[in-house]
Amino acid sequence: MNIYKTQVELKEAITLQSPSKLGFVPTMGALHDGHLSLVEKAIEENELCVVSIFVNPTQFDNLNDLKKYPRTIKKDADLLKTLSDQILIYAPNAEDLYGAKIKSSTFKFGPIAKEMEGAYRLGHFDGVGTVVSLLFDAVQPTAAYFGEKDFQQLQIIKKLVEIKEYNIRIVGCDIIRETNGLARSSRNTRLSKVQFDEAALLYKTLQEVKQKWQSSSILDLNGFVKNTFEKHHLLDLEYFVIANEATLKTAIRKRNTNTYRAFIVVTAGEVRLIDTLSLGKG
Structure with missing residues (x-):
């Protein structure tokens, strides 16, 4: 399974297949059954699926958490390979996605960004909005898939699509749980x-x-x-x-x-x- 490190390589691979429906699952890697359920849904509903693996620095308010976030790209690729050969992996470095300045844009998400995570993690949703918009621009999907565990984030993404006027269908998917009930993460x-x-x-x-x-x-x-x-x-x-x-x-x-x-x-x-x-x- 090919792993594309740049937007240029990714766009060439997508153009080669010319899908009428392109599904997209953005992740930060360390994939588990929750992610795989999103990918399966994307494969089911589209001709081609792109999975991004990128640990986004601008959405972490705790640098220690960013440093310790698990990075397992070979294992992730092996897992995705078991699902389908119609998956492209986009794993850029920060410079390819952001350019020279790795910083967040500011969005007017309104009241939904000021509750809960917005109140406890200042700047978090600007970071989410920035990286998702950059990924949407790079991939240009027709549909994107997100888990409902991050329900507030899901609403933020829907608002982002409205603000940026993207023609992308946002699909919320059920939470996948461990055997003891803990949400997969x-x-x-x-x-x-x-x-x-x-x-x-x-x-x-x-x-x-x-x-x-x-x-x-x-x-x-x-x-x-x-x-x-x-x-x-x-x-x-x-x-x-x-x-x-x-x-x-x-x-x-x-x-x-x-x-x-x-x-x-x-x-x-x-x-x-x-x-x-x-x-x-x-």
């Missing part, structure tokens, strides 16, 4: 066995919140989650939010006309874990 490889086992508490807690959803207030559910993690010495709760699924605005009270979603972020040692679950109507 490249960061999971950095967990110790004990941390990995204990991290099952994230999804278990979200499921309990959903079970209590109709009979409990948002205030009570916030207290339930806070108390759950206060008792836990291996997992630190960064935030738990119940938000309006359409606007991502943090909810204080339920309204039966709105659909809500729970978002949770926990740290296990130096590893940051996120998860989300739709709760339904208020």
Whole structure:
């Protein structure tokens, strides 16, 4: 399987096949079943699929996290090879993608960028928007595929398409989970066995919140989650939010006309874990 290091090489390879439908899955590598499910969906719906592998420096607010992010491109290529021969891998260096200045652009994403991750990781979504727009320009796909684990990011990408007037269909795909319920993530490889086992508490807690959803207030559910993690010495709760699924605005009270979603972020040692679950109507 060929790995294309430059936009010029990639565009030549795409032109050679001249697909009418080109699917695109942007990743930072260290591929797992969650990524592969996106690729399978892209293969199913398109004539050709491009998978990018690029650890983007401008979306990390923690340089240590950037340094330690797993890089396993040979293993990634071997995994993709098992799915299809209709996959092109684009693995550029930062200069090929960004040019001489590796810096973020600024986007007017509006209120959705100020909630949750936007509040806790300043500049993060500008970094995401910058790299995704550069990748879209390089690949020029007809459809792009993203996991719903990063639900807020998915909404940001949809807003980016609107702002930049891209003719690209954005497809959100279901979360793929480990056997213990933990959402699949490249960061999971950095967990110790004990941390990995204990991290099952994230999804278990979200499921309990959903079970209590109709009979409990948002205030009570916030207290339930806070108390759950206060008792836990291996997992630190960064935030738990119940938000309006359409606007991502943090909810204080339920309204039966709105659909809500729970978002949770926990740290296990130096590893940051996120998860989300739709709760339904208020």
